Amino acid sequence: MSDVYVDDELVFKAGASVNTNIVGNPSTERMCSVDWFDQTTLDTTNDYTQTLDGTNDLGALGASGEHGFKGTCGDSDNEVSFLAIGLIFDISQSPVIEAKVEITNVSGTFVYFGFSDATSEATPAATIDADGGTLTAVATDAVGFVIDADLGTSSIYSASVNNGAAVQSVDSAVDWADTEKRRLRVALDTSGNARLYIDGVQKGYIASAVADVPLCAILNYGQRAGEANTVVEMRYLKKWQDVP
Numbered sequence: 001m002s003d004v005y006v007d008d009e010l011v012f013k014a015g016a017s018v019n020t021n022i023v024g025n026p027s028t029e030r031m032c033s034v035d036w037f038d039q040t041t042l043d044t045t046n047d048y049t050q051t052l053d054g055t056n057d058l059g060a061l062g063a064s065g066e067h068g069f070k071g072t073c074g075d076s077d078n079e080v081s082f083l084a085i086g087l088i089f090d091i092s093q094s095p096v097i098e099a100k101v102e103i104t105n106v107s108g109t110f111v112y113f114g115f116s117d118a119t120s121e122a123t124p125a126a127t128i129d130a131d132g133g134t135l136t137a138v139a140t141d142a143v144g145f146v147i148d149a150d151l152g153t154s155s156i157y158s159a160s161v162n163n164g165a166a167v168q169s170v171d172s173a174v175d176w177a178d179t180e181k182r183r184l185r186v187a188l189d190t191s192g193n194a195r196l197y198i199d200g201v202q203k204g205y206i207a208s209a210v211a212d213v214p215l216c217a218i219l220n221y222g223q224r225a226g227e228a229n230t231v232v233e234m235r236y237l238k239k240w241q242d243v244p
Contacts, residue, residue: 029242036067037061037062037069038061039061049086051082051119052081053080054076054079056228057074059071059083062233068234069234070233071232073109073221073222073228074228074229078131079123080123080125082120083218087117087215089215089241091189091192094190097237097238098185098238099235099237100181101184101235102180102232102233103147104178104179104230105178106154106176107149107227108149108225108226109147109230110146110221110224111146112129112144113144113220114218115210116141117140118216119216121138122138127218131150132150137159137161137167140161141164142161142210142215143194143196143209143210144160144184144196158204158206162211163211170204170206172198182199183199184197193209
């Protein structure tokens with residue numbers, strides 16, 4: 001048996017694209033899990049913690065022929081809602097998470113996607129946000145992407161907080177347009193350094209982004225400027241980490 005190294009991707013062509021294209025049992029070295037949000041109901045008993053804030057904030061699975069999680073922001077400025085998995089990660093296992101996210105109205109919305117040391121916060125505070133125009137954190141340890149209308153821009157920021165210290169941030173110089181879908185990936189190494197990728201391209205690096213504490217994958221979404229009922233959709237959540 002020999003190893004086959006793949007630098008980019010495997011492409012199944014011709015008959016392999018329509019027939020069985022893996023023979024035998026694939027066995028991954030790292031934990032690999034994907035939630036396509038294709039269940040009939042959102043499991044908030046065992047799999048997810050959902051915290052909704054304010055009037056008309058909603059969080060539910062997609063409908064009308066579309067899979068994914070659909071978060072509807074409420075009616076008032078600074079309302080923040082959360083969807084999070086359990087605290088199953090720490091940096092010793094080099095965890096990685098990725099989501100495909102769509103924002104319908106960037107100028108009226110706040111979004112955070114990444115790791116956090118808590119599955120929710122006391123709203124209206126968010127994991128990391130820019131309420132008032134400055135990036136601040138309520139979480140003690142967290143790292144991820146911030147897209148916040150209160151920054152006065154549609155730019156995507158990488159941001160982190162380590163053990164309650166000041167927020168570290170990197171402007172990706174990538175702007176998010178209304179109804180645009182983007183793939184966001186946050187990868188941690190065993191030192192807590194973070195690499196952040198947008199649509200497969202690294203756009204941020206934060207050294208010592210977080211401490212070695214239990215972490216979850218979390219999505220925050222909320223209202224800015226009172227633009228009622230804007231929508232944030234997460235089409236999937238992918239998770240990887242070493243097996244302890």
